[in-house]
Amino acid sequence: MRATQRRRPPSRNLLSAIDPDRLRQLATSVSYVGSVEHKDTPSFAGRPPRPRPDATLCDRALADSRDQLTAWLRTAIAKGAIGGPWEGEFPRYAWYKTGNTVYETRLVNRVQGTYKGYGLLPDEWPKDIETYYE
Amino acid sequence: MxxxxxxxxxxxxxxxxxxxxxxxxxxxxxxxxxxxxxxxxxxxxxxxxxxxxxxxxxxxxxxxxxxxxxxxxxxxxxxxxxxxxxxxxxxxxxxxxxxxxxxxxxxxxxxxxxxxxxxxxxxxxxxxxxxxxxxxxxxxxxxxxxxxxxxxxxxxxxxxxxxxxxxxxxxxADEAEAAFCIAAARLGQDPYDLSEPEADAILAAANRLPVGWQDDFFDVANSNT
Structure with a gap:
C-alpha cells in the first residue's frame, strides 16, 4: 500500500485559512451574470428567458436585481464563504445566506470571474455555513 | 443480470x-x-x-x-x-x-x-x-x-x-495507490484530502494487520481515534 501524493480540496466544502486581504480583493473582481435556463421571466441574464424543465428557477422578484445579486456574491466571497475547486483565480462556489435560504453561486467564466446561482435544499447547505452569517 | x-x-x-x-x-x-x-x-x-x-x-x-x-x-x-x-x-x-x-x-x-x-x-x-x-x-x-x-x-x-x-x-492509480485510496474511502475519508499524519496512520494500520483483516477494520474504524 502506498499513499497517494495527489492533493486537492474536497469539492463544495467551505475552504479555510484564506488570507482576508485576498478575499477582499477577490470580492471586487467578481460579478453575477445568471443564466437563462434558470429564468422564466425576462431578466438581466438574457432575453428571452429560456427556462429548462428541470432547472431550479430564480425568484422572479430578483429578475432585475443584478446589482443586489452581485453584492450578495461579493459579500459571500469577502466573508470567505467559498468552496473549491479553484479555477484560475476564482473559487468555483460561493454561498450567501439570507433568512432561511442559502444560495449557491457557481463560477461560469474563470477568466471574467462571473457567476450564476440557485437555491439549495437545507440538507445541501455546506456544513457550518450558518456561522458565516451570524 | x-x-x-x-x-x-x-x-x-x-x-x-x-x-x-x-x-x-x-x-x-x-x-x-x-x-x-x-x-x-x-x-x-x-x-x-x-x-x-x-x-x-x-x-x-x-x-x-x-x-x-x-x-x-x-x-x-x-x-x-x-x-x-x-x-x-x-x-x-x-x-x-x-x-x-x-x-x-x-x-x-x-x-x-x-x-x-x-x-x-x-x-x-x-x-x-x-x-x-x-x-x-x-x-x-x-x-x-x-x-x-x-x-x-x-x-x-x-x-x-x-x-x-x-x-x-x-x-x-496503480495497485498500491488504489489500495490506499480504498482504505481511506472505507474509513469515510477522501484519499486526496488527507494530512500527512492521517495518511501515515492508514499506512501504519495496514502494515500491522493481516491483509484479510484490513477491509473489515477500515469499514468500522473511526478515523478520529
Missing part, C-alpha cells in the same frame, strides 16, 4: 453559461431493470416523463470526485457526511436529480431511491424503491457514464476540466 443504466440523448441548449455545462446538456434517464428512477411529475406541463434535461457535467464530476467512496465505503454508524458521498442528488448544482443512493455492501451494493419534491424546479420524483445489484455492474455503469462525458467534452473542445483531472488521477 440487473443493472443500473444511465441512458442519455445529447441536446443543444442556447444561452447556457459555463463551457463544461453548455457542452453536456442531455436528456437523461436512470433505470434499474424496468423501473425508471428519473420518472418525474412535471408541474409545468402537468404530465409525467421519464427523462430529465440537465447538463451532465456536475453529475459526472460528482461521481468521479466520490469514486472511491461510492464503490467501497460501507455505511457505518457515527460517520459524518455519508449521504453527501453516496447520494447522487448532491451533484445536482441547481438542476433536478433523483434522491438516489449507492450503498456498497461488499461485492454487492444497495441502490435506494426516494420520492423527492423540487418545487423550485417544478418537478417531483414520485417513486421510491431499492435494488440489490452486483457492485461490478454499478462500477461499469459509472465508468461508462464518465467516459461518455469525457468524450463529449473533448469533442466540444472543452479540455482539462476538473473531471478530466480527477479521472486521470483515478485511472493512473
Amino acid at each position: 440487473s443493472e443500473l443504466c444511465f441512458d442519455l440523448e445529447w441536446e443543444r441548449v442556447d444561452g447556457s453559461r459555463g463551457d463544461e455545462l453548455a457542452a453536456t446538456w442531455a436528456r437523461l434517464s436512470i433505470r434499474v431493470d424496468a423501473t425508471t428512477i428519473t420518472r418525474v411529475n412535471d408541474y409545468r406541463s402537468l404530465g409525467l416523463r421519464d427523462r430529465i434535461l440537465i447538463p451532465l457535467y456536475p453529475l459526472a464530476e460528482w461521481i468521479a470526485t466520490h469514486w472511491w467512496s461510492l464503490l467501497y465505503e460501507v455505511q457505518a454508524t457515527g460517520r459524518d457526511g455519508y449521504e453527501r458521498r453516496h447520494n447522487l442528488r448532491f451533484g445536482r448544482e441547481g438542476f433536478a436529480l433523483p434522491d438516489l443512493f449507492i450503498k456498497p455492501t461488499g461485492e454487492r451494493a444497495l441502490i435506494e431511491w426516494r420520492a423527492l419534491e423540487l418545487p423550485e424546479a417544478r418537478v417531483g420524483f414520485s417513486a421510491g424503491g431499492t435494488r440489490d445489484l452486483e457492485l461490478a455492474s454499478i462500477r461499469d455503469s459509472l465508468f461508462d457514464l464518465i467516459e461518455t462525458l469525457l468524450a463529449r467534452l473533448d469533442q466540444e473542445g472543452v479540455t482539462d476540466t476538473g473531471l478530466h483531472q480527477e479521472w486521470r488521477a483515478i485511472q493512473a
Whole structure:
C-alpha cells in the first residue's frame, strides 16, 4: 500500500485559512451574470428567458436585481464563504445566506470571474455555513 | 443480470453559461431493470416523463470526485457526511436529480431511491424503491457514464476540466495507490484530502494487520481515534 501524493480540496466544502486581504480583493473582481435556463421571466441574464424543465428557477422578484445579486456574491466571497475547486483565480462556489435560504453561486467564466446561482435544499447547505452569517 | 443504466440523448441548449455545462446538456434517464428512477411529475406541463434535461457535467464530476467512496465505503454508524458521498442528488448544482443512493455492501451494493419534491424546479420524483445489484455492474455503469462525458467534452473542445483531472488521477492509480485510496474511502475519508499524519496512520494500520483483516477494520474504524 502506498499513499497517494495527489492533493486537492474536497469539492463544495467551505475552504479555510484564506488570507482576508485576498478575499477582499477577490470580492471586487467578481460579478453575477445568471443564466437563462434558470429564468422564466425576462431578466438581466438574457432575453428571452429560456427556462429548462428541470432547472431550479430564480425568484422572479430578483429578475432585475443584478446589482443586489452581485453584492450578495461579493459579500459571500469577502466573508470567505467559498468552496473549491479553484479555477484560475476564482473559487468555483460561493454561498450567501439570507433568512432561511442559502444560495449557491457557481463560477461560469474563470477568466471574467462571473457567476450564476440557485437555491439549495437545507440538507445541501455546506456544513457550518450558518456561522458565516451570524 | 440487473443493472443500473444511465441512458442519455445529447441536446443543444442556447444561452447556457459555463463551457463544461453548455457542452453536456442531455436528456437523461436512470433505470434499474424496468423501473425508471428519473420518472418525474412535471408541474409545468402537468404530465409525467421519464427523462430529465440537465447538463451532465456536475453529475459526472460528482461521481468521479466520490469514486472511491461510492464503490467501497460501507455505511457505518457515527460517520459524518455519508449521504453527501453516496447520494447522487448532491451533484445536482441547481438542476433536478433523483434522491438516489449507492450503498456498497461488499461485492454487492444497495441502490435506494426516494420520492423527492423540487418545487423550485417544478418537478417531483414520485417513486421510491431499492435494488440489490452486483457492485461490478454499478462500477461499469459509472465508468461508462464518465467516459461518455469525457468524450463529449473533448469533442466540444472543452479540455482539462476538473473531471478530466480527477479521472486521470483515478485511472493512473496503480495497485498500491488504489489500495490506499480504498482504505481511506472505507474509513469515510477522501484519499486526496488527507494530512500527512492521517495518511501515515492508514499506512501504519495496514502494515500491522493481516491483509484479510484490513477491509473489515477500515469499514468500522473511526478515523478520529
